[in-house]
Amino acid sequence: MVAGIGIDLIEIHRVRESIERNGERFLEKLFTPSEIAFCSSKADPAQHYAARFAAKEAIYKSAPPDCQKYLQWQTVEIITLPNGAPEVQFLNEGQNLAKMGYYIKISLTHNKDTAACSAVCLQYSETSQMTNNSHNVE
Numbered sequence: 001m002v003a004g005i006g007i008d009l010i011e012i013h014r015v016r017e018s019i020e021r022n023g024e025r026f027l028e029k030l031f032t033p034s035e036i037a038f039c040s041s042k043a044d045p046a047q048h049y050a051a052r053f054a055a056k057e058a059i060y061k062s063a064p065p066d067c068q069k070y071l072q073w074q075t076v077e078i079i080t081l082p083n084g085a086p087e088v089q090f091l092n093e094g095q096n097l098a099k100m101g102y103y104i105k106i107s108l109t110h111n112k113d114t115a116a117c118s119a120v121c122l123q124y125s126e127t128s129q130m131t132n133n134s135h136n137v138e
Contacts, residue, residue, distance in 0.1 A: 003102060004121040006061025008054040011114055015053060016046035030056070032077045032091065050115035051108045052078045058119035059088060059104050063097065070096045078106070088119075 018026050027036050031052060039048040055078045060071050075094030079087050088104045090097055097104075101124045108117050 001123050001125055002120060003064050003123045004062040006058040006063075006119045006121075007117065008057035008061065009114055009116040010050050010054045010057075012046050012050045012110065012112070015050040015115075019046060019049065030073045032074060034079065035077060038080065047110050047112075047115060051110050051117065054115050055086065055088075055106050055108060055117040055119070058106065058117040059121075062104060062119040062121040063102070064121065067097050067100065067102060070094050078108075 027049070031039070031049065035049075035052055039045045039052065042048045056071075056073060056076050059076055060068055063071055070090075070093045072094070075091050077089045077091055079089055081087055086106050086108050088106055102121055103124070104119055104121050106117055106119045108115070110116070
């Protein structure tokens with residue numbers, strides 16, 4: 001069942017300027033060590049940081065209001081699967097969403113100027129089995 005949807009769009013130059021102005025302090029506040037390692041390995045890191053920033057904003061918007069308190073910058077991690085698809089992982093108190101039966105699917109896109117993400121928060125029905133635990137990291 002769809003519990004919520006969210007979307008976010010950001011101009012990449014804003015993220016690039018924040019990185020230039022605030023450096024590691026900015027990155028460590030908003031991104032997990034794994035996200036920093038992934039984005040920093042790319043030819044244009046700001047483009048990938050911007051996509052993950054948009055993802056975290058869209059994810060927050062998609063979550064039911066009573067669950068948003070569990071979503072902080074460091075409790076949501078965007079990973080890239082071997083096939084290139086992005087996946088949301090909940091960390092620490094963010095795992096409460098998974099425990100409540102929610103999972104979030106995202107789609108990322110970017111061009112040279114902007115990055116965007118759409119997010120759909122889904123809730124397992126009481127009759128379905130929760131067989132995919134890949135949305136949790138312990």
